[in-house]
Every structure is written in C-alpha cells, then in structure tokens.
Amino acid sequence: MSKVNITIDGIKMQVPSDYSVLEAAKEMGVDIPTLCYLKGINEIGACRMCLVEIKQARGLQASCVYPVSEGLDIITNSEAIRKARKATLELILSNHDRSCLTCDRNNSCELQAISDKLNIRELKYEGEKTSYLLDDISHSIVRDNNKCILCRRCISMCKNIQTVGVIDATERGFHSNISSPFDLSLGEVPCISCGQCINVCPVGALREKDDTAHVWEAINDKTKHVVVQTAPAVRVAIGEEFGFPIGTGCTKNMVGALRRLGFDKVFDTDTAADLTIMEEGTELLQRIQNGGKLPLITSCSPGWITFCEYNFPDFLENLSTCKSPQQMFGAILKSYYAKKAGIDPKDMVVVSIMPCTAKKSECKRHEMGLDGIADVDYVLTTRELAKMIKEAGIDFKNVSSEHYDDPMGDASGAGVIFGATGGVMEAAIRTVYEIVTGDALEDLNVTAVRGIEGIKEAEVVIGDLVLKAAVASGTGNARKLMEMVQSGEKEYHFIEIMACPGGCVNGGGQPIQPSSVRSKIDLRAERAKAIYSEDMRLSLRKSHENETVKKMYAEFLGEPCGHMSHELLHTHYTAKEKYPMK
Amino acid sequence: MNKECCCENEKIEKLNKVIEEYINVEGALIPVLHEAQEIFGYLPMAVQKQIADGLNISLAEVYGVVTFYSAFTIYPKGQYQINVCLGTACYVKGANDILDQFKKILKVEVGQNTEDHKFSLNACRCVGACGLAPVVTVNEDVYGKLVADDVKGILEKYKD
Numbered sequence: 093m094s095k096v097n098i099t100i101d102g103i104k105m106q107v108p109s110d111y112s113v114l115e116a117a118k119e120m121g122v123d124i125p126t127l128c129y130l131k132g133i134n135e136i137g138a139c140r141m142c143l144v145e146i147k148q149a150r151g152l153q154a155s156c157v158y159p160v161s162e163g164l165d166i167i168t169n170s171e172a173i174r175k176a177r178k179a180t181l182e183l184i185l186s187n188h189d190r191s192c193l194t195c196d197r198n199n200s201c202e203l204q205a206i207s208d209k210l211n212i213r214e215l216k217y218e219g220e221k222t223s224y225l226l227d228d229i230s231h232s233i234v235r236d237n238n239k240c241i242l243c244r245r246c247i248s249m250c251k252n253i254q255t256v257g258v259i260d261a262t263e264r265g266f267h268s269n270i271s272s273p274f275d276l277s278l279g280e281v282p283c284i285s286c287g288q289c290i291n292v293c294p295v296g297a298l299r300e301k302d303d304t305a306h307v308w309e310a311i312n313d314k315t316k317h318v319v320v321q322t323a324p325a326v327r328v329a330i331g332e333e334f335g336f337p338i339g340t341g342c343t344k345n346m347v348g349a350l351r352r353l354g355f356d357k358v359f360d361t362d363t364a365a366d367l368t369i370m371e372e373g374t375e376l377l378q379r380i381q382n383g384g385k386l387p388l389i390t391s392c393s394p395g396w397i398t399f400c401e402y403n404f405p406d407f408l409e410n411l412s413t414c415k416s417p418q419q420m421f422g423a424i425l426k427s428y429y430a431k432k433a434g435i436d437p438k439d440m441v442v443v444s445i446m447p448c449t450a451k452k453s454e455c456k457r458h459e460m461g462l463d464g465i466a467d468v469d470y471v472l473t474t475r476e477l478a479k480m481i482k483e484a485g486i487d488f489k490n491v492s493s494e495h496y497d498d499p500m501g502d503a504s505g506a507g508v509i510f511g512a513t514g515g516v517m518e519a520a521i522r523t524v525y526e527i528v529t530g531d532a533l534e535d536l537n538v539t540a541v542r543g544i545e546g547i548k549e550a551e552v553v554i555g556d557l558v559l560k561a562a563v564a565s566g567t568g569n570a571r572k573l574m575e576m577v578q579s580g581e582k583e584y585h586f587i588e589i590m591a592c593p594g595g596c597v598n599g600g601g602q603p604i605q606p607s608s609v610r611s612k613i614d615l616r617a618e619r620a621k622a623i624y625s626e627d628m629r630l631s632l633r634k635s636h637e638n639e640t641v642k643k644m645y646a647e648f649l650g651e652p653c654g655h656m657s658h659e660l661l662h663t664h665y666t667a668k669e670k671y672p673m674k
Numbered sequence: 675m676n677k678e679c680c681c682e683n684e685k686i687e688k689l690n691k692v693i694e695e696y697i698n699v700e701g702a703l704i705p706v707l708h709e710a711q712e713i714f715g716y717l718p719m720a721v722q723k724q725i726a727d728g729l730n731i732s733l734a735e736v737y738g739v740v741t742f743y744s745a746f747t748i749y750p751k752g753q754y755q756i757n758v759c760l761g762t763a764c765y766v767k768g769a770n771d772i773l774d775q776f777k778k779i780l781k782v783e784v785g786q787n788t789e790d791h792k793f794s795l796n797a798c799r800c801v802g803a804c805g806l807a808p809v810v811t812v813n814e815d816v817y818g819k820l821v822a823d824d825v826k827g828i829l830e831k832y833k834d
Contacts, residue, residue, distance in 0.1 A: 260732065260735050260738035261738050262737060262742070273719070273737035274719055274737060673723075
C-alpha cells in the first residue's frame with residue numbers, strides 16, 4: 093500500500109493511502125469519539141460524533157468516512173469541534189430513554205461512555221420524545237426503540253453482512269425509526285434470531301429475551317432436578333464479563349460457578365458434540381455409499397437452519413437430519429440419563445448455556461421433544477449466565493476450579509472445536525477418516541478448515557475417496573456458497589455452515605465488546621485461539637474415542653443412525669414462506 | 675367478484691412487466707414504486723412484496739423507502755383526492771378553517787380516507803394559485819377564494 097503524508101494536530105505523519113482520517117488519528121493515539129462507526133461493518137458518517145476540521149475542506153467533516161490524501165491537514169481538537177460534538181450528543185440524548193440504572197447495557201453502553209467522556213453534566217434540550225412499544229414477541233430478541241440512537245449498525249449487520257435484511261430505517265425526520273416492514277415484530281418476520289444485531293448495538297435497543305428468572309425459579313424448586321449444559325464457545329468468552337483478557341479459556345471457573353449457582357449437575361455440551369459427530373459422520377458415509385442427497389450440510393446452527401428454511405427451501409433434504417448438540421443432549425439427558433439416575437424426565441429441567449440467541453428459539457420448536465416433553469427447557473446466553481453469577485455474588489476469578497460431572501461430562505477436543513468456524517468439519521474429518529481407513533490420522537490439526545475467512549474449502553483423501561468439503565460462517569457467506577452450489581459452479585460432499593461470522597465464538601449471545609475494542613481486536617480470532625488451545629490440551633481429541641459416547645451406544649442407542657437415534661437425535665425441517673399474506 | 679379478481683391479476687401482470695424493465699437498472703426502486711402506485715393506487719404489502727422479490731431487495735428496504743417519501747402511500751386512496759393548500763398565502767387567508775370544516779364533515783383526519791373510500795383528505799403546500807387563496811383542489815378541479823361555509827357545497831358536487 094502506498095503511503096501519504098498528512099498532518100494531524102500539527103504533527104506530521106505517514107499513513108497508508110487507504111486509511112480514513114479516523115484510522116490515521118487512532119494510529120497516532122488521538123481518540124476521536126464515535127457512535128455509529130463499527131470497523132468493517134458500519135462506516136457511514138451518520139452520527140456526526142467524529143467531526144474534525146480539515147484545512148482543505150469547508151465546515152466540519154466526519155472523520156470515519158473522510159479518506160486521507162497527500163498533504164491533508166487535520167485538526168481534531170478545537171472549541172468549534174468540541175461544541176459541535178457536544179451539541180450533537182445532547183440532541184441524541186434529548187430523545188433517548190435515559191433509564192440507565194435499569195438498562196440491560198448499564199456499564200456496557202457506548203452512549204453512556206461517550207456522554208461521560210464528553211463531559212455532559214446537564215441536558216439543555218428537553219424537547220418532544222418519541223415513544224415506541226417494546227417488541228418482545230420473538231423467543232430470542234427484544235427490541236426497544238426508545239433506546240435506539242439510529243446508528244444503523246444493526247441494519248448493516250442484518251442486511252449487508254448476514255443478508256437477512258428484516259430491519260431497515262423507516263419513516264423520516266423525527267419519526268425515523270428502525271423497524272421491520274409494516275411494523276411487524278421480529279417474531280413475525282424472516283429473522284433467523286442470530287442476534288448479531290445485539291452484538292453490534294451500542295446501546296440497549298436490542299437484547300436477548302431474558303430467561304434468567306425461569307432458571308432461578310427452577311433452581312429454587314426442590315422437586316426439580318436441574319441439569320445444566322455448556323456449549324464449547326461459552327468457556328472461551330465468559331471470562332470477558334469478569335475482567336479476563338479476550339480469548340481466555342475459563343472452563344474450570346465456569347463449572348465451579350455453575351455449581352455455586354445451585355445446578356444439580358453440570359454437564360458439557362461437547363459430549364453431545366461428540367455424539368453429533370458419530371451420527372453426522374455416519375450419515376455422511378451412508379449418503380456417499382448409498383447415493384444419498386449430497387452435499388450433506390451441517391445442522392448444528394439453528395440460525396443457519398432458519399435461514400435455509402426461508403431462503404434455500406430446495407436444500408432442506410441436504411441438511412443433516414441430526415439435531416444440534418444442545419438438543420441431542422437434552423434428549424439424551426431426559427431419556428438415557430434420567431433412566432440411569434432414576435429420575436422422572438418430568439421432574440427434570442435442562443438448562444443450556446449457549447453463545448447463541450437462536451438456540452432460545454430452537455428449543456421451542458415443536459419437533460424438539462418427545463411425548464410433549466421438551467428436550468431443553470431454557471436457554472441462557474453467555475451474557476445471561478454472567479448476570480446470574482454476578483447477582484449471586486460469586487467471585488468468578490477466584491471461584492474453585494472444578495470439573496464437569498460424570499457421567500456426561502466427558503468430551504473430546506473434537507467436541508470443543510465445534511465452537512469455531514470449521515470445527516465441526518475438522519471433528520468430522522478426524523472421525524470419518526479413521527472409521528473409513530482404519531488408520532490413525534497422522535496430523536489431527538486440519539488447518540485448511542481453520543481461520544476466520546468467510547468461505548473455506550478443503551480436499552481430504554480418505555482411502556479411495558477425495559472428500560470435497562467447504563465451510564462458511566455468517567449467513568451472507570453461506571448465501572454465496574449455496575448460490576455457487578445451486579448453479580453447479582461448485583460441488584462438494586460435505587458443507588459446514590454456521591450462521592454467525594467466525595462461528596459460535598462470535599455468537600449473538602456472547603459478551604458484547606464496544607466498537608473501540610472491535611476496531612483493534614478480532615474477537616473471532618482471539619476466542620478461536622482459546623478453543624484450539626483447549627483442544628490441544630486434551631489427550632482425547634477424537635469423538636469416536638469418547639468412552640461416554642461409546643457406552644451410550646452400547647447401553648442405550650444401539651448403533652449410530654439406528655432406530656433409537658432416529659427417534660431421539662434426529663429431526664426434520666419445513667420450508668418457510670417470508671411474510672405470508674394473512 | 676370475478677371481474678375484480680381478473681382486474682387484480684392484470685395489475686399484477688402489469689407490475690411484473692415494469693419490474694422486468696427495471697431489473698438491471700441501478701436505482702430502480704423509486705421509479706418502480708411510482709409506477710406501482712399508478713397501477714394499484716397505493717402500495718400494500720402484497721405489492722411491496724412483489725417489488726422486493728422482483729428486484730431482489732429486502733421487503734424491509736422497500737418499506738423503508740415507501741415510508742420515507744410522502745409521495746407513496748400504503749393505504750388505498752379515495753375516489754376523490756381533496757388537497758387543501760396550507761401554503762403561506764392560503765394559510766393567512768384562513769385555510770386552516772377550511773381544513774377543519776372538511777375534517778368535521780368527512781369525519782377524517784388529514785391523510786385518511788372516508789369509510790366509503792369516496793374522499794381522501796390531504797393537506798398540501800403551495801399549488802401556485804396564490805391569487806385565489808385559500809385554494810382547494812378535488813382531483814383536477816380547483817376551487818378558490820373559499821370560506822368555511824363553501825365546503826359543504828363543494829362536497830355536494832361529488833355526491834354520486
């Protein structure tokens with residue numbers, strides 16, 4: 093990249109010619125305030141907080157969208173700039189529901205932070221206020237437009253990155269608001285519940301549906317046996333809520349904290365991930381051997397499943413019939429485990445801790461249960477679990493390090509890596525290779541499918557078969573990949589798709605990091621590193637070597653994809669029409 | 675009933691042709707919306723859905739544009755469009771009283787239709803006939819130098 097010479101606040105510097113003024117200033121250590129800006133996702137100059145003076149331009153300019161050029165002379169701090177930024181912020185605040193004390197984003201709000209930073213101590217404008225109804229119809233996402241500052245980050249995420257596009261700016265002027273068409277609820281539109289909008293919201297306008305009260309109630313009910321399971325991606329992110337650096341694995345602290353909360357058993361969803369590999373791996377081999385529908389596409393991500401049902405109904409038969417690991421685990425807990433432990437499944441409550449908001453909707457699907465008993469009763473996000481831990485006064489940093497409970501807490505590294513994009517593919521390859529060839533896989537690290545690229549491809553020689561595989565994360569990338577498959581441009585045997593960019597580590601239920609952190613650190617990469625190092629630490633790294641899973645088949649399930657499996661662990665999908673006319 | 679159904683299908687076909695014309699044109703949405711409103715008289719969900727699917731953009735985006743511009747409406751319009759000018763000249767000559775009289779007789783607010791879909795009441799900016807202030811237009815007819823008592827007589831003319 094060629095460089096250009098610019099001057100910022102009288103200091104000369106050289107920066108790459110594709111930088112914005114904001115990026116250049118950041119590199120020099122000048123912290124220009126921003127609200128709508130989110131690197132790589134929303135760079136639209138809408139909020140006018142990042143105003144600067146540019147000698148070569150008239151008036152104040154939004155630095156996030158002003159490209160640098162040779163000789164540019166920039167001032168970032170003057171009376172005029174400070175006044176303009178403050179006035180803009182005061183106007184935003186004048187029509188904002190300022191109930192910070194009871195807000196979900198109290199202490200993690202970018203508007204709150206910037207108000208403090210710009211030294212706002214009184215509000216001069218007390219004008220008219222808009223008033224909107226709370227949208228809490230969706231099982232996963234709650235929208236409160238009274239908190240919305242119209243930054244449009246959620247729109248960029250939903251429309252441009254995820255290509256879901258169920259929200260947009262509507263009306264104009266004072267009545268501008270972000271909503272779904274015809275004021276429909278997020279629960280009535282083709283929203284896939286991925287929750288990426290929540291993760292990019294700078295304020296409390298978007299949040300998950302809070303299920304913590306239900307879980308406290310279950311824990312308090314002494315007649316209930318309350319079992320908790322934790323997804324792989326939760327352990328590498330929950331630490332962020334308690335001051336650990338991004339990308340710190342906190343499995344043992346998390347297990348300790350879950351016991352202190354009062355759960356009767358603490359199990360690992362990774363065990364069910366191993367089970368998923370046994371089922372899905374077998375399904376893949378059967379489809380290849382028997383001329384079944386290919387490519388086989390993974391079904392672990394409920395956001396992706398909903399996306400596929402709405403956008404690629406012709407591919408529903410390509411989806412693996414396997415339930416997602418959380419649902420498989422719920423089904424096993426309420427059958428096999430209940431029987432073993434001598435508990436009536438009706439007296440059991442299964443709680444999942446997930447990095448995901450879509451899982452909240454998934455567990456409510458009527459297929460996800462047997463004889464009227466739901467596989468999973470409640471899903472909490474990583475954030476909700478952190479809230480419960482804080483509410484209970486548990487010192488997460490110093491809580492005793494503990495292990496998952498037997499007999500369902502035993503999992504392989506293959507189960508752990510489910511949390512990162514490419515992980516399911518890698519886990520499947522580790523198992524399928526050894527089942528087909530009978531040989532041990534030399535290098536268990538299938539690096540071709542690792543990394544945060546949106547679409548990855550790999551060819552793996554397994555005996556006589558050259559397995560063609562592809563991995564996509566983020567539904568925008570999934571759409572691209574599926575269109576290539578649809579047109580015949582690409583052919584694969586096996587495709588892994590995760591709805592969230594980077595996979596579950598970057599799920600819609602994970603700790604929220606502000607724009608300032610996201611500009612510097614790639615959350616997907618850092619959290620994934622922790623996932624892979626967790627895998628490396630384990631001696632058991634292949635799903636088919638998991639003794640717990642082997643025992644499950646020997647004592648209860650019979651064989652992978654057998655009759656019992658189909659009853660408990662597999663499901664079906666339904667094409668969905670977008671905006672059906674009543 | 676049958677006739678209406680046929681007519682509706684014709685409109686849908688007509689809109690499909692418009693969409694086809696614009697499918698590869700950049701910035702197609704607004705001209706397509708204009709033509710759709712010409713065809714249907716308004717832009718209900720079914721029409722917006724047809725446009726979104728046809729142009730391969732989200733319904734949310736279409737709806738966003740429709741609600742941004744006052745030229746578009748998502749509600750059916752009445753047979754007669756009453757426009758009461760609230761431009762400066764008409765305003766100082768008492769246009770507000772005339773508007774209130776229309777509201778009172780028709781029992782609607784600005785932007786709404788009468789129950790029988792006969793009249794839509796709108797307020798508009800200067801129609802360029804300030805010499806006739808205050809001015810009201812009903813479809814193509816122009817009425818000038820009005821007082822509130824004239825309103826009843828104007829409406830009478832469109833009884834049938």
